[in-house]
């Protein structure tokens with residue numbers, strides 16, 4: 001075991017930290033209030049190489065390891081989880097899935113601009129009646145000569161209106177159940193593809209979450225990723241890595257709330273001394289720091305297992321389950337440490353508390369992570 005980060009990993013972490021403070025922090029409260037997507041910041045993140053970090057340089061990526069990606073996610077999420085979810089979906093669900101399973105032509109056409117951050121991608125699995133129960137896909141793609149005809153609705157899609165490329169999971173053979181599910185690359189602007197309403201959310205309000213409607217959309221056969229029937233495996237394998245990204249986001253939200261609380265507790269005085277000198281607050285800080293460190297170890301371990309080519313499905317589920325609980329617990333305590341100031345927007349922690357909740361829901365709820373973990377244990 002080696003707990004030291006490499007020079008390169010430290011440089012990535014520092015670059016992300018600097019960017020978060022100089023470019024994400026100013027305006028983050030306004031974007032949250034107005035539910036405004038961080039368009040300019042996401043563009044800059046692309047230019048800095050944050051949108052395709054693990055992709056091979058041959059396809060315009062950074063060629064970095066998963067741990068570097070986790071470090072960047074952690075730093076950016078300390079300040080702006082709306083920007084970081086956009087980055088996470090682009091990196092671990094869209095770019096990773098395309099690089100691992102896409103054809104050479106698909107990578108040339110789609111992966112290159114996605115990895116450089118020139119365009120954004122979205123991952124479309126959830127439906128009005130298929131969230132946790134992801135095998136119950138109603139979206140259908142029917143083969144008709146050299147193309148498929150796609151019909152259906154997807155819900156809660158991150159980068160819903162800002163993406164240019166969408167990986168859409170759909171049934172191609174309903175009789176085969178989840179083994180009859182396939183995955184397609186769909187471009188924005190194709191006839192019959194409509195971006196639906198934007199969701200008005202509790203947290204990550206700056207992120208761009210929409211429903212999507214497909215009515216007789218013609219998808220060329222060459223836009224299917226892998227064979228027919230490969231779509232559910234594609235979704236599960238992709239989500240195994242995606243969950244490391246969301247675990248890192250949860251870790252960052254918790255660590256951000258902790259850092260704001262630590263600084264505040266040293267400045268704010270009560271009963272004649274900084275509140276950090278009161279045991280009631282000092283013990284809260286100790287609990288926060290300990291649980292964050294435990295979450296960090298789980299998240300980094302899942303990333304390292306992935307980089308080593310070992311099985312990481314259960315490690316990523318454990319990391320997400322635990323880190324998202326820590327994000328909830330720590331942010332609630334951070335508001336408490338700040339007292340009345342914690343309840344107003346200026347001090348950031350109330351936003352982090354609202355942002356934390358989604359990490360227990362998307363890319364598989366905490367209950368789904370327990371299914372994945374328990375099946376792994378009992379297998």
Ligand code: CAA
Nearest residue numbers: 125126131132133134135157158236237313362363364368
């Ligand atoms: N890794 C690899 N394969 C997996 C897997 C995993 N983590 N979980 C399940 N599978 C495989 C199973 O091995 C099985 O394969 P075989 O049939 O070949 O044996 C197949 O998938 C079906 O699995 P089950 O029989 O266990 O099916 P189930 O219906 O009982 O359970 C589930 C499946 C695990 C609950 C799955 O539906 C699931 O993960 N649901 C959650 C979906 C999810 O995470 N959605 C997130 C939406 S995307 C998002 O949030 C992105 C965003 O915008 C931020």
